[in-house]
Amino acid sequence: MYKFDAVINNEFIKTESQLEIINPDGLLVAGTVAALNAEQINQAFQAARAAQKAWESESLLKRISILKKWSNLLLEQKEALAQIIMAEVGKSHSDAVNEVMRSVEYMDATFEEAKRMQPLSLTGQDFGVANKLGTFEHVAKGVGLAISPFNFPINLAMSKIAPALVMGNTLVFKPATAGSLTGSMLGKLAVEAGLPAGVFNVVTGRGREIGDLITQNKEINFINFTGSVDIGHRILDIATSKDIVLELGGKDPALVMDDSDLEKYASEIIVGAFSYSGQRCTAVKRVITTNAIADKLVPILADKIKKLKVGSPKDNAFITPVIDMKSADFIWELIQDSKKDGAKVITGDKREANLIYPTLVDFVTTKMRLAWEEPFGPVLPIIRIDDLQQSIEVINKSNFGLQASIYTKDIAQAIHLAKKIEVGTVNINGKSQRGPDSFPFLGVKDSGQGVQGIHEALLSVTRYKGIVINY
The missing domain is CATH 3.40.605.10 (Aldehyde Dehydrogenase; Chain A, domain 1)
Known part of the structure; x- marks a missing residue:
């Protein structure tokens, strides 16, 4: 005490x-x-x-x-x-x-x-x-x-x-x-x-x-x-x-543009999404990609998520209890609502009091709360889009505008898209994050x-x- x-x-x-x-x-x-x-x-x-x-x-x-x-x-x-x-x-x-x-x-x-x-x-x-x-x-x-x-x-x-x-x-x-x-x-x-x-x-x-x-x-x-x-x-x-x-707050998207290195992309996204159980404004809070890429990426993400250590901070677990029961209830509600609306839980969807296991939810649509609301917890939605133009529309429709990340081998196209994304900072081939501390850090909108x-x-x-x- x-x-x-x-x-x-x-x-x-x-x-x-x-x-x-x-x-x-x-x-x-x-x-x-x-x-x-x-x-x-x-x-x-x-x-x-x-x-x-x-x-x-x-x-x-x-x-x-x-x-x-x-x-x-x-x-x-x-x-x-x-x-x-x-x-x-x-x-x-x-x-x-x-x-x-x-x-x-x-x-x-x-x-x-x-x-x-x-x-x-x-x-x-x-x-x-x-x-x-x-x-x-x-x-x-x-x-x-x-x-x-x-x-x-x-x-x-x-x-x-x-x-x-x-x-x-x-x-x-x-x-x-x-x-x-x-x-x-x-x-x-x-x-x-x-x-x-x-x-x-x-x-x-x-x-x-x-x-x-x-x-x-x-x-x-x-x-x-x-x-x-x-x-x-x-x-x-x-x-x-x-x-x-x-x-x-933030609803930081990770836009995956190609499948040139999905193992690396997935590792970056998982650290970005689940570090400190996702309780960070700069956490990756949604993955946006095409059906063809999602079909390959989701199994890789699921396999890596299943290997994350869940438990007590005393045991240096990667996923630990969220800050309180009120927060846990809200995160859980977003997951359950997405399931009712037709999303598919790939892994996770397990809770012990305020300990929520890392959860990957596929086929999340823009009609679902999980696509827009900030969970501030260990849940990662996959939003499938038809083309890159639609991805920009989905990203910019959010009331948040903190950071975004783009994963691709085509740096020229990434820069072109980055200029269209309405956030404070766009990270190319790296997770959204605060820092280094010498960098300006800012958000727009809410x-x-x-x-x-x-x-x-x-x-x-x-x-x-x-x-x-x-x-």
């Missing part, structure tokens, strides 16, 4: 009301975190505001030196952090350790990129304006709100936190309910690393009770949110700040707004401040 307090102004806040965090593997209580009230939420934002100008006035190298101590602590505590991740979100040990390591690498790369955020120096000569010299530097926006999801409780937290803090902003951080143990541990380590009081504050509680409170606080200058489409839209509707970056990635994240938390000299 883990028990963590909230962190406000470098003080550990104890509350009588506690929020229980349930371990997906067994559905028992993994630990508790503080359930804050409105007054305490407001104190967190006031602390962030009070600390912001002093933090920004520190030199960049000074901020980096303090934040580097924090990343070093993450590295030292990687095993403890991995155990917490396993306990509250059900990742395997190897995946949990890899997430910690990736987060440390992200922080270090962010610090280096921040050093290259040099001011612009411009003259008016090109416009016939003599005796004018302007400098335009990147300055902090102020106080930020970062809201992270359950599936990557450190990596998708640090992708918001590190860029904001290194550029002189202060933060209030709200982790997802499942992820609050890890998020609270990050706050504890931040205090130990010596971050000044108020620079980084961790607030926890029931989303339905404090969600609107944290997004409507008058101190907020910018928001970075990763989570569901519904909550993302809610934030857009009610947030006091309109400076918002959203990373929402998949979000704004751009992430290390350099783009630094831009998103700063604004230009110009000084023009007339001489």
Whole structure:
């Protein structure tokens, strides 16, 4: 049993009301975190505001030196952090350790990129304006709100936190309910690393009770949110700040154009679809191909899926229980509905509480919910199309537009089709994925707004401040 307090102004806040965090593997209580009230939420934002100008006035190298101590602590505590991740979100040990390591690498790369955020120096000569010299530097926006999801409780937290803090902003951080143990541990380590009081504050509680409170606080200058489409839209509707970056859902397609290397294509698709039981916005969530290719591809996919290890994260299983029973019920409903409408389950279709076995569903049509709704779980539909033009129509009809993947030996045709697909990124001969972290990461339509990635994240938390000299 883990028990963590909230962190406000470098003080550990104890509350009588506690929020229980349930371990997906067994559905028992993994630990508790503080359930804050409105007054305490407001104190967190006031602390962030009070600390912001002093933090920004520190030199960049000074901020980096303090934040580097924090990343070093993450590295030292990687095993403890991995155990917490396993306990509250059900990742395997190897995946949990890899997430910690990736987060440390992200922080270090962010610090280096921040050093290259040099001011612009411009003259008016090109416009016939003599005796004018302007400098335009990147300055902090102020106080930020970062809201992270359950599936990557450190990596998708640090992708918001590190860029904001290194550029002189202060933060209030709200982790997802499942992820609050890890998020609270990050706050504890931040205090130990010596971050000044108020620079980084961790607030926890029931989303339905404090969600609107944290997004409507008058101190907020910018928001970075990763989570569901519904909550993302809610934030857009009610947030006091309109400076918002959203990373929402996806229905990422894998378009298989030829049968030149189906073994390789299938291996890529399976890792893309079923890693962390499909609980990723960038997971491959539908395969689109012709009948002729599907007849060859589906048996290969089925054979590989049957070999995936299913079970507990403690045993480093590839397929582990999804985050909670509500999610499992939704995934199961999509599978059963597709069967009623005429789809054919090739393998899977087995459930033990919130553990759903990897399921391959063939002959899914565009009239079925499984063709359009995001399951966020271990199910992969096959949608058969007549030709490539129809594939573009099916892909672009989705309300999501995060990523897509194309598998073919004809790179020229792949590029031609990629230009027609309405998503943030198209991967050719590779699965959809977030990263490398130096790449811009973005979605269109209901998949979000704004751009992430290390350099783009630094831009998103700063604004230009110009000084023009007339001489």
